[in-house]
Amino acid sequence: MSDYMIKTQALTKRYGEQVSVSGLCLHVKQGRIYGLLGRNGAGKTTTMKLLLGLAKPTSGTVSLFGCPLQGNEKRLLPRIGSLIESPGFYPNLTGTENLAIFARLRGLKGVKPVKEALELVGLPYRDKKRFSQYSLGMKQRLAIALAVMHDPELLILDEPINGLDPIGIAEMRSFIQTLCQERGKTILLSSHILSEIALLADDIGILHHGVLLEEETMADLEAKNGRCLRLSLSDGKAAAALLRNRLGVETLTLEDGGALSVREPEFDTGEAVRLLVEAGISVRDVHLYEDSLEDYFRRITGGEGIA
Numbered sequence: 001m002s003d004y005m006i007k008t009q010a011l012t013k014r015y016g017e018q019v020s021v022s023g024l025c026l027h028v029k030q031g032r033i034y035g036l037l038g039r040n041g042a043g044k045t046t047t048m049k050l051l052l053g054l055a056k057p058t059s060g061t062v063s064l065f066g067c068p069l070q071g072n073e074k075r076l077l078p079r080i081g082s083l084i085e086s087p088g089f090y091p092n093l094t095g096t097e098n099l100a101i102f103a104r105l106r107g108l109k110g111v112k113p114v115k116e117a118l119e120l121v122g123l124p125y126r127d128k129k130r131f132s133q134y135s136l137g138m139k140q141r142l143a144i145a146l147a148v149m150h151d152p153e154l155l156i157l158d159e160p161i162n163g164l165d166p167i168g169i170a171e172m173r174s175f176i177q178t179l180c181q182e183r184g185k186t187i188l189l190s191s192h193i194l195s196e197i198a199l200l201a202d203d204i205g206i207l208h209h210g211v212l213l214e215e216e217t218m219a220d221l222e223a224k225n226g227r228c229l230r231l232s233l234s235d236g237k238a239a240a241a242l243l244r245n246r247l248g249v250e251t252l253t254l255e256d257g258g259a260l261s262v263r264e265p266e267f268d269t270g271e272a273v274r275l276l277v278e279a280g281i282s283v284r285d286v287h288l289y290e291d292s293l294e295d296y297f298r299r300i301t302g303g304e305g306i307a
C-alpha cells in the first residue's frame with residue numbers, strides 16, 4: 001500500500017469561468033494530521049468535495065488508500081468519515097436518536113457504535129436534550145461523532161472549529177489529537193486560521209486562489225522562520241537590484257507598496273541604508289524583527305496574508 005492516504009495529481013475543478021482548484025498535488029500521509037490552510041474562497045471545501053466524490057474533477061486524479069477514487073467509490077468512500085457541510089440532523093430528536101438513525105442507514109449493529117461515538121466527543125448517551133436545544137459546540141461535536149461512528153481510517157473535516165468559542169476550539173483540538181494519536185486516524189482538516197493549524201497539524205498545505213503554494217511539515221516550516229529586515233522605500237525595485245548587485249543579497253522579497261524584506265540579513269544595515277540613500281532612494285523605515293509564521297504566509301501569498 002502507498003504511504004499516502006490521499007494523493008492527488010494535478011487536480012483541477014472549474015465552475016464555468018471560475019477555477020476553484022488548480023493543478024493540486026496533495027499528499028496526506030498515514031497517521032498524521034494534515035492542515036489545509038487558506039482564506040475564504042481559496043478552494044478548501046471544493047478540494048474536500050473532490051476527495052469525497054461529491055464533486056467531479058474537471059481534470060486530474062484522486063487516489064485514496066493507494067487506489068484511484070474513480071471507479072472505486074463504493075469500496076473506498078466508506079473508509080472515510082467526513083464533516084463537510086452540516087449533516088441533516090432532526091431538530092426534534094436527541095443526539096442519540098439522531099445518531100441511531102444514521103447508524104441504521106449505515107448498517108451498523110447494536111448501540112455500541114452510537115455510544116462510543118458520543119463518548120469520544122464528550123456528549124452524553126441517551127441525553128434528553130433535543131438537537132434544536134444544542135449549542136453550536138454540541139452540534140459540531142455531534143457532527144464529528146457522526147463522522148467517526150463507523151470507525152473510518154481517514155477523516156476529512158472541513159473547518160471543524162468554525163463558530164466555536166475559545167474553549168470549544170481547545171476541546172475540539174484535543175479530541176482531534178486524540179483521534180490521531182490514540183486511535184491512529186489520519187486526519188485532513190481545513191481552516192482559515194493560521195494559529196489553529198500551527199497548533200494542530202503535523203503537515204500543512206497552503207491553498208491560495210485554488211493553488212497549493214506550499215506543502216511541508218510543520219517542523220520544517222517553523223525552522224524556516226528567522227530574522228527579517230524590512231525596509232520601506234520610495235523605489236523597492238531599484239533598491240532590490242542595488243542590494244543584490246552591491247551587497248550580494250539573495251534573500252530578497254519585494255512586497256506590494258515598494259517595501260523590501262530581507263530574510264536572515266548578513267550585511268551591515270547602516271551600509272545598506274547609505275548605499276540606498278546615495279542612489280537617490282529614500283528610506284522611510286527600517287525594521288528588524290523575528291519573522292513569524294504570519295509573515296511567512298504574507299510573503300508567499302504575495303503580501304495578501306492568510307487570515
Ligand SMILES: Nc1ncnc2c1ncn2[C@@H]1O[C@H](COP(=O)(O)OP(=O)(O)OP(=O)(O)O)[C@@H](O)[C@H]1O
Pocket residue numbers: 015018019020038039040041042043044045046047192
Ligand atoms: N458550485 C459552485 N459553483 C460555482 N462556483 C463555486 C462553486 N463552489 C465553489 N465555487 C467557487 O470556488 C471558489 C472556492 O470555493 P470554496 O468553497 O472551495 O472555498 P473555501 O476555501 O472553502 O472558502 P471558505 O473559507 O469561505 O469556506 C470560490 O470562488 C467559490 O465561489
Ligand SMILES: [Mg+2]
Pocket residue numbers: 044045046158
Ligand atoms: Mg469552505
